[in-house]
Amino acid sequence: MTTRQHREARRADALSKERIVEAAIEMLDAGGEKALTFRGLAERLSTGSGAIYWHVANKDDLLAAATDCVIAHAVTDVAGDAGPRNTIRTIALGVFDAIDAHPWVGAQLARRPWLAALPHIFEGFGSQLEALGVPEPMLFDSTSALVAHVLGVAGQNAANGRLYAQGTDRVAVLGTVAEQWARLGPERFPFVHRVAAQLPGHDDRVQFLAGVDLFLRGVTAAH
Amino acid sequence: MTTRQHREARRADALSKERIVEAAIEMLDAGGEKALTFRGLAERLSTGSGAIYWHVANKDDLLAAATDCVIAHAVTDVAGDAGPRNTIRTIALGVFDAIDAHPWVGAQLARRPWLAALPHIFEGFGSQLEALGVPEPMLFDSTSALVAHVLGVAGQNAANGRLYAQGTDRVAVLGTVAEQWARLGPERFPFVHRVAAQLPGHDDRVQFLAGVDLFLRGVTAAH
DNA sequence: ACCTGAACACCGTTCAAGT
C-alpha cells in the first residue's frame, strides 16, 4: 500500500501515520470533533502524546488526513459501465453517504479545500459530463459547479444529521422546526408557512439525488 | 431593535448579547475561529470573562448567534421587482458575498443548521421558484436543493478563499495546485490533466453564478 | 439583575531525555 515500506516495520503494533489516522477517524466518528484529543489518541495507541507528532505535523494536519482518507475511500470503486448519468449519481451518492456516516467531514471540508482526493472526484464528474455531450467551453465550469454542489450539499445534510444523532429522533426534531416555521405568519412568510408541513416527511437521500438530477438536467438543457 | 428594552439600558457601554456578538464577529473576521476567545472578548469589552456567560450560554451558542447575524444581514434588502430569476440571483450572490467576507461562517454552517435566518432564504427562493412556474409537487424539493446548493457552494468557496488570505496570493496558490493536477498523468486522470490550466484563471463569483444558472435551467427544463 | 476574576479541568504542542 505505502510507497516505501520502511524495510518491513518490525512489529505489527508499530506506529504509523495510517494507524494514527485510522484511530483518529474512529474517535471522530464516536464523539465528533471535540472527542479527538492527542492524549486520548496516545492512550488508544498505547504510546506517549508526543510520539504522534513524529508522524503528524499537528491537529490540523491530522484532521486533513482523516478527511482525505474518508473521501478517498468513497470515490474509489466506481463501476463506469452504467452510462454517464448513473455513474455521476453513483459517485455523488458515495460522497453523500460517506459524509453522512462521518459528519465531522462536512465541517472539515469547509476549512481545508484542495484535498488530495479532489482530483478523483473531478475526474469522475468531468469525464462523465463530457460523455454526456457538454461542450468544451462549459466543461470546466460545469464540473466545478457539480463538485461544489455535491460536497456542499452533502456537508449541509450532515449538519442536519448531527441534530438527530444527539438523542432525540429525526421526526421529532424536524417536527419542532416545522412548527416554528408554521408559526412564522402567512403574511410575511407565505411560502415557508405553506411548505412547513412537508419538512418532517422528506427523505434527505432522495432529495439529494433530486438536486443532482436537476443540476444534470440544467447542464444538458444548456446546449 | 430588541423586543424588550430593559427599561433603557442605563449606560451606553452596558453589556448585551448584541454587543457581544458584534465584537465576536470582528474577532472572527480578524483571525478566524481560533482568534475568538472569551478572555480576548472580555478584554475587548472591558469586563470579566464570566460576565459574557450571563448573556450567552457558551461558545457554541455565541458562534451560532454570530453566524445567524451575518446570514440575516445578507438576506434582508432584496428588491423583488427584477423578475424571479434576477431576484434569486441577487439573494444567492448576497449569501455568497457574505460568506466570502466572513469565511468562518462556512465552517459554522456545516455544524449548526436550521439558522433563524434560514426561513428568509427559503421564502425568497421558494416564492421566486413558484413565480417561475415550478409546479407544486416539485416546489419543496427544488427549493431545498437550491438553498443547500447556495449555502454549500458558498461555504466551499470560502474554504478556498482562506488559502489566499494566508499570505501568498490567489494566482500563486492556484498555480501550484494546477501544477500538481497537471502532473497527475494523462492516463489515469485525462480530464484533470487537460483542465488543470484553467484553474488559476477562473473567477469564483462568475463560476458560482454559472452554477446557480445551471440549476435554474434544470428546474425550468423539468416541467 | 448583572458583573468580577480567581480557580478548575483540560487541551495542543514542545522538548530534553531515553532506546
Place this chain on the structure above:
DNA sequence: ACCTGAACACCGTTCAAGT
C-alpha cells in the same frame, strides 16, 4: 530513527463574592 512523558502556555467554563 523513533518513542516517552513531564512541562508550558492557553483555553472554556464555573462560581463564590461583590454591586
